[in-house]
Amino acid sequence: MAYIKGEDRMQITLFPEAVDDYISTDNPVRVIEAFVNSLYMKDLGFQKAEPKNTGRPPYDPRDLLKLYLYGYLNRVRSSRRLETEAGRNLELLWLLRKLKPDFKTIADFRKDNPKALKGVFKQFTLLCKDWDLYGKEVIAIDGSKFRASNSKRNNYNQKKLQRHLKYIDEKINGYFNELDSNDQDEADIHIPSAEEIQRRIEELESRKGKYTAMKQHMEQTGATEVSTTDPDARLMAVNNNGVEVSYNVQTAVDQKHKLVVDSEVINNPADQGQLSNMAKQAKEVLEVDQIKVLADKGYYSTNDLIECEKNHIETYVAKQRFTGNIANTDFQADKFQYDQEQDVYLCPAKEILYPGRIREVNGVKYRTYKNYRACKGCPLKDQCTKAQKGRTISRNLAQPLLDEIDRRTKENRKLYVQRQMIVEHPYGTVKRGLGYSYFLTRGLVSVNTENKLHMLAYNMRRVINILGVEEIVKRLASA
Numbered sequence: 001m002a003y004i005k006g007e008d009r010m011q012i013t014l015f016p017e018a019v020d021d022y023i024s025t026d027n028p029v030r031v032i033e034a035f036v037n038s039l040y041m042k043d044l045g046f047q048k049a050e051p052k053n054t055g056r057p058p059y060d061p062r063d064l065l066k067l068y069l070y071g072y073l074n075r076v077r078s079s080r081r082l083e084t085e086a087g088r089n090l091e092l093l094w095l096l097r098k099l100k101p102d103f104k105t106i107a108d109f110r111k112d113n114p115k116a117l118k119g120v121f122k123q124f125t126l127l128c129k130d131w132d133l134y135g136k137e138v139i140a141i142d143g144s145k146f147r148a149s150n151s152k153r154n155n156y157n158q159k160k161l162q163r164h165l166k167y168i169d170e171k172i173n174g175y176f177n178e179l180d181s182n183d184q185d186e187a188d189i190h191i192p193s194a195e196e197i198q199r200r201i202e203e204l205e206s207r208k209g210k211y212t213a214m215k216q217h218m219e220q221t222g223a224t225e226v227s228t229t230d231p232d233a234r235l236m237a238v239n240n241n242g243v244e245v246s247y248n249v250q251t252a253v254d255q256k257h258k259l260v261v262d263s264e265v266i267n268n269p270a271d272q273g274q275l276s277n278m279a280k281q282a283k284e285v286l287e288v289d290q291i292k293v294l295a296d297k298g299y300y301s302t303n304d305l306i307e308c309e310k311n312h313i314e315t316y317v318a319k320q321r322f323t324g325n326i327a328n329t330d331f332q333a334d335k336f337q338y339d340q341e342q343d344v345y346l347c348p349a350k351e352i353l354y355p356g357r358i359r360e361v362n363g364v365k366y367r368t369y370k371n372y373r374a375c376k377g378c379p380l381k382d383q384c385t386k387a388q389k390g391r392t393i394s395r396n397l398a399q400p401l402l403d404e405i406d407r408r409t410k411e412n413r414k415l416y417v418q419r420q421m422i423v424e425h426p427y428g429t430v431k432r433g434l435g436y437s438y439f440l441t442r443g444l445v446s447v448n449t450e451n452k453l454h455m456l457a458y459n460m461r462r463v464i465n466i467l468g469v470e471e472i473v474k475r476l477a478s479a
C-alpha cells in the first residue's frame, strides 16, 4: 500500500495566497497582535515609541514587544533563539511581518525598557479587571525562589574567603620552599622551573588580591556575602534542594481564576516583612476598599499585620510558634494565662505576674510581666527558667489584634487551606509548565522585568484558556 504523499516542493500553488491563511482564528498569536496594538507605547514609556525624522529607522517597539510576548508564551527567552525563531517560525513570520531583528537589538529592548515592560504587565491586569476575571475578594500571597544567573562557586561569604586565602597562602609558601630547595635529583619527576614557579606564584597572588578586596568590601559595607556574576543575587535555601544563589519572587494571586495581580522580586530570602507591601499593591491594582489576604506563617510579623489592618486588609496568617529556650512544654509562654481585666498573668504555679516596663525589639513593643519574689521560693523554678532572679513573660502590645487574626484563621480553615492551591498555580505553571525556574538576566532591575514577563505569559495563557482567542480579540477590538 502506498504512503500518504506530501506536496511537490516546486509546485507554485503549494502555499496559500496569504500568510494569514496559516494563522487560524483561534491561534494565540492573534491575542498578542491585538493586545500590543491596543497599547499606548509612548504613554508606557517605551524608547523609540515615536520615530525620528532623521537617521536610520529603528524597529517599532511594538514589533519587539510582540516578539518577546510570543517568546515568553512559547518557552523561548534568549535573544539569540528569538532571532532564529523570527526567521523560521511561521507564526512569528506572520506576527512580525517577516521582520528579523538581530539578537543584540532584541536583548537591548528588554534591557532598555524595564519600566515600560512592567507597565505592559499592569495593562494586562487592568484588562483582566475590566473583564471581571478577578474575584477581588480573596488573594493569596507567597514567595518562591528562582535561581539567579550566578553559580554557587561565584558566591562568597567571609568563611569561604578565609578558606581560599588560607589555601593560597599555603600554596605560595610551598612554591617558595620549592624555589629554595631546587632539588634536581629525581630526574623522572617533572620539576617546575624557577620561571614556572614564579608564574604560578603570580597567579595565586592575583587571586589572593581579588579575595582580599572582596573581604575588605564585605567588612566596609557590612555585607554578609558577595556574588560576583550577579552582585544582587543571594544564597538562599530552596525547597528540598539545599541552597542556591537565587532571588525571592513575591506574588499576589486572586482566588477566582488564579490570575496574578502583582509580583515583585526581592533579594532577601525571608518572606517576613513583605505581606503589607504586596497586599497594599494588590488592593490598589484591584481598586477595592477591603480585601481578604491568605499567607503562610513565614509572613507572620506584628508590624506587617498592624499595617494590613490599618489598610482594611483582613489577614489570614498561620501563627508562628516561638518556644524560646524553655525545653519543658508545661512552662512555655502559652501555658501562662492572661487575665485581660486585671492585666496580669497567672503562671503554672498559680502565682500572679504583674505588668512592668515596655521594651522595644525590632520595632515591636512588648510589656514585661514578672513576680521575682514568688519565683524566689518556687519549687518549679528549675523547670520554668534559667534566669537567677525569676521568670519574665513578654506580651506584645498588639496581642489583641494577633489573637483576633489567630482566631479568624483557625475558624476559617476551609478558606485558609485554599492558599496553597491558589498561589501554587502560577508558580507551578511558570516553573514546571514553562520551565522558567531560573532567570537569564542579572541585577535586581532586569530580573524584576523578566519576572513581569514570566507572570504576563502566565496570565495571558490563563485568560486564553478562560475566554478563548476569538473572544479576547473581539473584546480588544471593541475597547
Ligand code: SF4
Binding pocket: 347, 348, 349, 350, 351, 371, 374, 375, 376, 378, 379, 380, 381, 384, 385, 390, 391
Ligand atoms: S518560677 Fe516563677 S513564674 Fe515560674 S512557675 Fe515558679 S513562680 Fe511561676
